[in-house]
Amino acid sequence: MNFRDRSLSLILIALAVAACSQTKAFYGSETLKSRPAEARVLLMPPDIELYELTAGGMPDPKADWTATARSHVAAALREELVGKKAKLLVYERPVDSPSKEYTHNQLIKLHEAVGAAILRHKYISSLALPSKGDKFDWGLGRGANVLSQEYDTQYALFIYLRDSYASAGRVAVIVGAALFGVGVPGGRQVGFASLVDLHGGEVVWFNRLESATGDLRSPEPARKAVKELLSDLPL
Amino acid sequence: MKRRVTPFALPLFLCGCAAYSLVEAKRTAIGDLYTVDPQISWSSTSQGKTDTWTVDGPFLQAVHFVKGLEDGEVLFKGGDEEKRPKFKKHMTPSEIMEFVVDSLSAIGAQDVQTVNLRPERFGDVPGFRFEMIFTSNEGLEKQGLVIGTIMKEQLHLIIYAGTRAHYYPKHKEHVERMIQSISLKGK
Amino acid sequence: MSLYRSVCCLALIFLASVSCATARGSPGALPDIRPGQRPAIDTEEAGLWMMMDRVEERLRTSGRVVTDANLNLYVRDIVCRLAAEHCSDIRVYIVRTPHFNASMAPNGTMQVWTGLILRAENEAQLAYVLGHELGHYLRRHTLQLWRDIRAKGNFLAFFQLATAAAGFGYIGPIAELIALGSIYQFSRDSEREADDLGFELMAKAGYDPREASSIWEALIKEQKAAKDPERIIFFSTHPSTEERVETLKQLGERAGADGVNRIIGRERFLAAVLPLRADLLRDELRQRDFARTQVVLDRVFESGVGLGVLHFCQGELFRLRGGEGDERKAIASYQKALEFDDAPVETYRALGFLFVRVGNKAQARNSLERYLAIRPDADDRDMIKAHLQEMQ
Numbered sequence: 001m002n003f004r005d006r007s008l009s010l011i012l013i014a015l016a017v018a019a020c021s022q023t024k025a026f027y028g029s030e031t032l033k034s035r036p037a038e039a040r041v042l043l044m045p046p047d048i049e050l051y052e053l054t055a056g057g058m059p060d061p062k063a064d065w066t067a068t069a070r071s072h073v074a075a076a077l078r079e080e081l082v083g084k085k086a087k088l089l090v091y092e093r094p095v096d097s098p099s100k101e102y103t104h105n106q107l108i109k110l111h112e113a114v115g116a117a118i119l120r121h122k123y124i125s126s127l128a129l130p131s132k133g134d135k136f137d138w139g140l141g142r143g144a145n146v147l148s149q150e151y152d153t154q155y156a157l158f159i160y161l162r163d164s165y166a167s168a169g170r171v172a173v174i175v176g177a178a179l180f181g182v183g184v185p186g187g188r189q190v191g192f193a194s195l196v197d198l199h200g201g202e203v204v205w206f207n208r209l210e211s212a213t214g215d216l217r218s219p220e221p222a223r224k225a226v227k228e229l230l231s232d233l234p235l
Numbered sequence: 236m237k238r239r240v241t242p243f244a245l246p247l248f249l250c251g252c253a254a255y256s257l258v259e260a261k262r263t264a265i266g267d268l269y270t271v272d273p274q275i276s277w278s279s280t281s282q283g284k285t286d287t288w289t290v291d292g293p294f295l296q297a298v299h300f301v302k303g304l305e306d307g308e309v310l311f312k313g314g315d316e317e318k319r320p321k322f323k324k325h326m327t328p329s330e331i332m333e334f335v336v337d338s339l340s341a342i343g344a345q346d347v348q349t350v351n352l353r354p355e356r357f358g359d360v361p362g363f364r365f366e367m368i369f370t371s372n373e374g375l376e377k378q379g380l381v382i383g384t385i386m387k388e389q390l391h392l393i394i395y396a397g398t399r400a401h402y403y404p405k406h407k408e409h410v411e412r413m414i415q416s417i418s419l420k421g422k
Numbered sequence: 423m424s425l426y427r428s429v430c431c432l433a434l435i436f437l438a439s440v441s442c443a444t445a446r447g448s449p450g451a452l453p454d455i456r457p458g459q460r461p462a463i464d465t466e467e468a469g470l471w472m473m474m475d476r477v478e479e480r481l482r483t484s485g486r487v488v489t490d491a492n493l494n495l496y497v498r499d500i501v502c503r504l505a506a507e508h509c510s511d512i513r514v515y516i517v518r519t520p521h522f523n524a525s526m527a528p529n530g531t532m533q534v535w536t537g538l539i540l541r542a543e544n545e546a547q548l549a550y551v552l553g554h555e556l557g558h559y560l561r562r563h564t565l566q567l568w569r570d571i572r573a574k575g576n577f578l579a580f581f582q583l584a585t586a587a588a589g590f591g592y593i594g595p596i597a598e599l600i601a602l603g604s605i606y607q608f609s610r611d612s613e614r615e616a617d618d619l620g621f622e623l624m625a626k627a628g629y630d631p632r633e634a635s636s637i638w639e640a641l642i643k644e645q646k647a648a649k650d651p652e653r654i655i656f657f658s659t660h661p662s663t664e665e666r667v668e669t670l671k672q673l674g675e676r677a678g679a680d681g682v683n684r685i686i687g688r689e690r691f692l693a694a695v696l697p698l699r700a701d702l703l704r705d706e707l708r709q710r711d712f713a714r715t716q717v718v719l720d721r722v723f724e725s726g727v728g729l730g731v732l733h734f735c736q737g738e739l740f741r742l743r744g745g746e747g748d749e750r751k752a753i754a755s756y757q758k759a760l761e762f763d764d765a766p767v768e769t770y771r772a773l774g775f776l777f778v779r780v781g782n783k784a785q786a787r788n789s790l791e792r793y794l795a796i797r798p799d800a801d802d803r804d805m806i807k808a809h810l811q812e813m814q
Contacts, residue, residue, distance in 0.1 A: 063468035105483045109375040110400055117292030129278035130257035131290060138291060141401025201401065317649070318710050323744070327775055328805055337708050345485050345518075353804035363805065374485035 025232045026122060026136040028197070028204035039086045039235050040153035042198070044108065045093075046073060047160045072222035073159070080226055084235045089151050103146055111158055114138050115194060118206055140201035148198035155204075156196045159229070193229050205234055255280050258288055264420075266302035268391060269358055272416035274409040283312045290406060294371075296397030298410055303389035310338035324388040328352060328363035331390065335381055336367070343372035357384035357391070358417035368399065378403040382414055452562045455528075457507045467528070467565055474529040481515055481531070488516040488536065488698075496694040497534055497552075500545060503627045504553050508560070520705040522641065524551050526559040539695055540702040541640060541718060543725065545687025546633035549624055557619030563612045617666075621673055630684035631677040635670040640721055642667065648714040696728055700766065703735045712743045730762030734769050741772065749780055767796050771806070778809075787813055 074090075081088050094100040118138055121129045147156055195205040207229060255278040264270050265286065277288035277298070284304060289297040301310065306324040309316045320337040323330075329352065336347045347369040355364035362384030369377050379396035395410045397403035461467035481487065488494070497516060502509035511530045522537040532555065542548040558564065608616070624631050642664070678684060699722070706715050716739065723732055737755035740748040756773045759765040770793035777786035790806050800806065 063472040064464040066472060067463060105374075106376060106400060109373060109483070110398055112373070113294055113371075113375060113398065117295055121292055126254055129255050129289065129292070131276040131278040139401065141405075143400045320710065325779070327778075327809075329771070329775065329802065340708055350801060351804070352802035354808045365802075370485040374483050 024123070025205060025207040026118070027234065028136055028139075028202045039084075039155060040089060040151075041081060041086045041195075041235065042089050042091055042147060042151045042153045042156040043074075043077065044091050044111075044156055044158045046070065069222065072219050073226055075219065076223040076226035077157075077159075077230075079223065080230050080233075081235070084233065086155075086235045089153055091147075091151075091156075094150075100146075100150075103143075107140060107144060107147065110140050110143075111194070111196070114140065114203065115158070115160070115192060115206075118194075118203070119192065119208065122206075123208055136203075136206070138203045138206075140196060140203075142201055144196060144198045144201035154198060155235070156198055157193065158196065159193045193233075195233060195235070205232070207232065255289075262416075262418075265300045267420065268303065268386065269417050269419045271413050271418070274412050274416075275406070284308075291402060294398075296402040296406060297395070298413070299392070299394040299396075301383075301390065301392035301394070303386075303391060305389055310335065311342050322390050324385070326385070326390075328354075328383075331363070331383060331385075332365055332381075335392070335394070339369065344377070345370040345372070345374075355382055357382060358419040360384055360386065360419065376400065380407075380410070452566055454560050455508075455562050457511060459511075466569070470565060471529045474527040474531060477527065478513070478515075478529065478531045481517070481533070486517050486519065488518050490516075490698060493539075493694050493698060496690075497548075500549050501532060501552055501556075504549060504556055504623045506626075508556075512559075518705070520702070520709055524555045526555045526564075528559070528562065528564045530559070532556075532559075536698070536702050536705065540699070540706060541721065542637060542691065542695075543688070543721070544633065545691040546624070546629040546631075546685060547637045548691065549627065549629045549687075550620060550631070550634040551637065553623040553627075554616045554620035556623060557616030558608065558612065560619060561612070561615055563608050563616070566612070567608060617670070617673070621677060625677050628685050630686050632671075632674040633686060634674050635667050638667050638670060640717075644714050644717045647717045649711045692725060692727055699728055700731045700735070703731070704738075707735065707738055707742060710742065712739055715739060728764055730759050730765035730769075733759035733762070734766055734772075737769070737772060741776065749776055752776055753780070767793060767800075770796065774806075774809075778813075783813055 078088050091104075094104065120127050121132065122136070144156070148154060192206065192208045194203050194207075196202065197204045258273050258277040258279045260273050260275050262270050262272050266284075273288070275290070277290060279286060279288045280293075281287070284302045286300040286302065287293055287297050288300075289295070304310065304322045307321050309319040309321055311319070319341050320334050322334060326334065332349055332352055336349060339347055347367055350366040350368070352363065352365040355362055362382060364380065364382040367379045367381065369379070371377050376399040377396055378399040379394060381392060381394050383390060383392040385391070393410075393414065395403075395407070397405070461471055494514070494516060498514050501512060501514050505512055512526075512532055513530055514532045514534060516539070517533050517535050519535050520537045520540075521535055522541055523535040524533060524538055526532045532552070534552070538551060539548070542551070621631055621634065624634070703719070703722070706718055709715070719732065719736060719739065723729075733755050737752045737759060740752035740755060753773065753776050756769050756776070759769050770789045774786050774789035774793060777783070777789060787810060790810055794800060794803060794806055794810075797803075
């Protein structure tokens with residue numbers, strides 16, 4: 001399993017243990033110093049994947065759903081950010097420069113590692129780091145500047161979303177089980193978003209999403225999910 | 236299901252064993268052999284003979300104190316230990332370096348390169364030191380330094396490793412000063 | 423990537439007996455893949471491709487891919503010769519790991535692991551394995567496998583399979599590779615089909631099919647010597663019976679009996695592979711299964727080239743094994759290595775340390791001084807100088 005899988009598996013386990021928790025956001029200790037009238041935000045490649053649970057419970061990757069979801073999420077993001085007066089730029093792989101691509105990939109991988117550390121040590125209380133206390137001071141370091149220069153933006157937004165929800169057969173099973181008090185995991189959305197200040201690399205905002213319903217295939221629920229994820233986004 | 240918990244990789248499954256305690260910035264004992272001045276506060280956890288201190292999370296950066304490995308023991312416990320390199324009490328520093336490199340490789344480090352193996356004091360006894368760079372299991376660049384000595388046929392190591400970008404440099408100075416502060420007990 | 427997807431990829435490995443009829447022409451069999459074909463986005467095949475595309479993306483940036491330009495060109499060339507009009511649909515990745523394996527994902531990603539490259543003796547042997555994997559790709563066995571898993575749809579079984587994989591000790595780097603979807607366990611029918619097609623492709627491309635059985639025989643020999651024979655990955659997915667070797671031998675004899683001159687490609691292969699050999703042998707040694715590595719080393723010795731490196735590696739094997747009498751054997755091997763031009767400079771250092779151990783201070787000094795003389799900017803010169811001072 002790679003890092004993301006581990007971190008997401010930890011979320012799933014944590015969810016099984018914790019009560020249905022609300023969205024809970026963290027703000028970087030260096031809160032945004034100024035709120036420019038129109039912040040430019042670089043949207044990093046959203047890591048989104050959708051599955052369908054068949055009656056036997058096996059997750060089935062749906063290319064068409066995922067493609068649809070990506071466009072719905074992107075559209076919802078644009079709307080949210082416009083509402084917040086931010087300008088959205090989309091990250092593109094620098095296909096003509098392998099060394100640039102390598103540098104960018106290292107940043108993306110570093111962010112994954114940082115995201116996983118935040119999920120572990122801030123959202124799972126038994127794994128809290130006592131020396132950290134209430135501080136929230138993770139970041140990517142000054143290396144993040146290369147993105148800021150490349151795209152002339154101050155902020156980058158990273159999004160991870162996973163959604164697995166029931167096909168018709170599975171819904172019947174869930175209803176029956178719920179009725180008899182045997183909670184079977186049904187449709188679930190798991191995700192997080194982080195906003196990084198590219199000048200110093202600080203993660204200035206981080207939010208984990210966990211809700212039991214939501215359907216990214218259609219525009220309105222996608223908008224709702226994104227809205228929930230980006231609630232309190234300080235832009 | 237074999238449980239594998241190592242200082243260099245996150246556990247595959249939550250085992251509830253990695254609770255962290257606070258290390259304050261005052262002289263602290265490492266096992267029975269020596270004390271150090273931590274310089275800052277750290278969060279500490281333990282596994283077998285290794286204490287791991289971190290500020291931001293062990294994958295991002297951590298100091299690992301290996302306290303007295305004996306002849307025949309592996310460096311990172313868990314998983315299939317039979318195929319892992321074992322410490323031998325007559326090892327030269329070159330062989331110990333090989334032991335560390337091969338142990339790291341066995342748990343997922345890729346392309347481990349070592350730099351400048353040299354003699355170095357461990358407190359006030361002779362020891363050795365080298366630096367290294369490698370790539371994590373997922374392809375992220377990491378960096379590290381290792382200092383160690385053999386005393387009474389046991390291996391003592393201090394390994395500081397972290398992501399090459401940001402997290403390794405973040406506390407390297409603290410670790411260097413911590414190494415300078417090593418004070419061997421009862422001599 | 424999610425936990426689910428890794429589990430699914432792991433599940434693709436250890437399928438319990440799948441009674442899928444994948445023989446060509448049988449009911450329910452898929453048509454062969456056509457060049458340039460891509461699945462429509464609302465199909466289940468598209469879902470599988472999507473997963474494989476993401477896996478390929480991760481593989482590309484994983485740091486495990488060998489970038490040596492010569493070797494990549496060489497292997498790609500072979501693949502294209504075999505794949506003919508499918509060549510442009512295929513992307514080849516050489517993956518650095520001591521395990522023997524090659525695989526093709528349905529989206530055209532081909533992986534060739536360096537453990538395979540180390541064990542092949544010539545181009546024809548490599549071509550057979552690659553042709554076999556191309557066979558799976560052309561007949562779309564992976565998609566069939568995927569459909570069969572879904573039809574049986576037992577989710578819990580997947581978790582069991584995942585833990586079974588972990589129980590085999592597939593952790594760390596190899597687990598990552600497995601999760602990268604490189605291992606498939608096809609049915610016996612699929613394997614036979616891939617063998618047949620592999621032979622066809624080999625012959626069409628002009629290779630000598632009598633070389634095919636040789637690499638299997640080598641693997642079986644290794645399996646017999648290995649500490650954990652059940653953990654040889656290629657065998658968990660390809661039946662390794664003597665019967666199969668016999669079949670391959672016969673197929674090879676029949677196909678090669680027409681007396682036509684066929685490519686074995688020994689020189690070409692060695693030229694491409696020799697620069698990497700020392701590194702690959704070091705990877706192999708690092709696993710510390712000495713009986714098995716000895717089998718591999720013996721096979722590489724038969725190539726008759728690069729003997730300085732090979733004798734050095736033999737010395738390293740003895741040194742690391744450290745059994746009764748191994749110190750003397752290691753010294754003998756290092757000394758033998760020094761008779762050849764390509765002996766690595768580390769040979770002197772290794773000799774130096776062993777001489778110290780067996781109490782021969784004079785020879786130890788000699789060797790370590792030689793090491794520093796040849797490489798005055800050696801990375802560990804401070805340590806070596808300290809050793810020399812100690813010996814005064």
